[in-house]
Amino acid sequence: MVQYLSPPLDLSFAALSDATRRGIIDQLGRGDASITSLADKFQMTLTGMKKHIQVLERAGLVVTQKVGRVRTCKLGKRGLKAEAEWIEAHRKLFEARFKALDEIIREMKREGSDDSS
Amino acid sequence: MVQYLSPPLDLSFAALSDATRRGIIDQLGRGDASITSLADKFQMTLTGMKKHIQVLERAGLVVTQKVGRVRTCKLGKRGLKAEAEWIEAHRKLFEARFKALDEIIREMKREGSDDSS
DNA sequence: TAGATACTGAACTAGATGGTTCAGTATCTA
DNA sequence: TAGATACTGAACCATCTAGTTCAGTATCTA
Numbered sequence: 695m696v697q698y699l700s701p702p703l704d705l706s707f708a709a710l711s712d713a714t715r716r717g718i719i720d721q722l723g724r725g726d727a728s729i730t731s732l733a734d735k736f737q738m739t740l741t742g743m744k745k746h747i748q749v750l751e752r753a754g755l756v757v758t759q760k761v762g763r764v765r766t767c768k769l770g771k772r773g774l775k776a777e778a779e780w781i782e783a784h785r786k787l788f789e790a791r792f793k794a795l796d797e798i799i800r801e802m803k804r805e806g807s808d809d810s811s
Numbered sequence: 812m813v814q815y816l817s818p819p820l821d822l823s824f825a826a827l828s829d830a831t832r833r834g835i836i837d838q839l840g841r842g843d844a845s846i847t848s849l850a851d852k853f854q855m856t857l858t859g860m861k862k863h864i865q866v867l868e869r870a871g872l873v874v875t876q877k878v879g880r881v882r883t884c885k886l887g888k889r890g891l892k893a894e895a896e897w898i899e900a901h902r903k904l905f906e907a908r909f910k911a912l913d914e915i916i917r918e919m920k921r922e923g924s925d926d927s928s
Numbered sequence: 929t930a931g932a933t934a935c936t937g938a939a940c941t942a943g944a945t946g947g948t949t950c951a952g953t954a955t956c957t958a
Numbered sequence: 959t960a961g962a963t964a965c966t967g968a969a970c971c972a973t974c975t976a977g978t979t980c981a982g983t984a985t986c987t988a
Contacts, residue, residue, distance in 0.1 A: 704828055778899060859946070
């Protein structure tokens with residue numbers, strides 16, 4: 695996609711664009727889990743779940759650690775701060791835009807209704 | 812991806828996962844724009860830009876209207892409310908999780924340091 | 929130490945994505 | 959009314975995605 699600014703946001707929003715992965719984050723919020731237990735919970739092959747975990751891990755949303763034969767997944771410490779900030783800044787931008795439009799409409803109505811002349 | 816819950820979040824997070832599309836939202840925050848002007852600004856073919864706009868439109872983040880031969884793009888009224896809510900709820904979930912871990916670590920240190928016996 | 933369990937990696941699939949070009953059609957403007 | 963402008967749509971391409979199966983390897987457990 696040419697523009698290489700903010701690769702982390704690219705990765706994390708892409709990670710969040712899938713309902714299964716959002717579900718995994720939900721689940722890890724309730725407690726750490728192995729890949730096998732997550733695969734069971736989401737009715738998917740181990741390999742399929744591993745791929746989802748890799749996507750979340752590349753985005754920094756999840757970290758994993760292998761102890762013995764079990765790889766345990768938990769929420770990443772970096773959290774969703776950057777994403778929350780982007781969304782919040784732009785939510786305000788949306789609102790400001792509509793406030794500006796309301797202003798214009800109000801202006802047009804005032805002129806149209808001929809109240810002031 | 813099997814799980815059909817919350818398609819809107821799927822679509823909007825996917826729309827936001829591309830730097831060009833986030834740039835388009837930035838731009839539309841500063842004022843409405845035609846597809847041609849956006850294509851110029853982002854150095855892309857008209858057709859390429861049209862596809863990005865379609866992605867944003869399907870996600871409800873942008874609305875367009877054709878007047879004469881010009882299609883004007885503006886920010887959608889639905890804003891980023893649902894996305895902000897999901898992110899905020901889960902940001903808290905991340906934090907709660909780490910608070911719980913801190914608690915455990917503090918507990919372990921207390922037992923380990925043998926201060927209390 | 930044999931068998932079960934937990935993961936890993938390669939290979940394959942169908943379908944989406946982010947772009948392009950090229951050939952229209954519709955609308956404006958001189 | 960001719961030419962320029964603004965978009966639209968089809969077709970193509972390379973790459974990614976979300977899944978699968980199958981064949982390992984490593985680690986536990988009886």
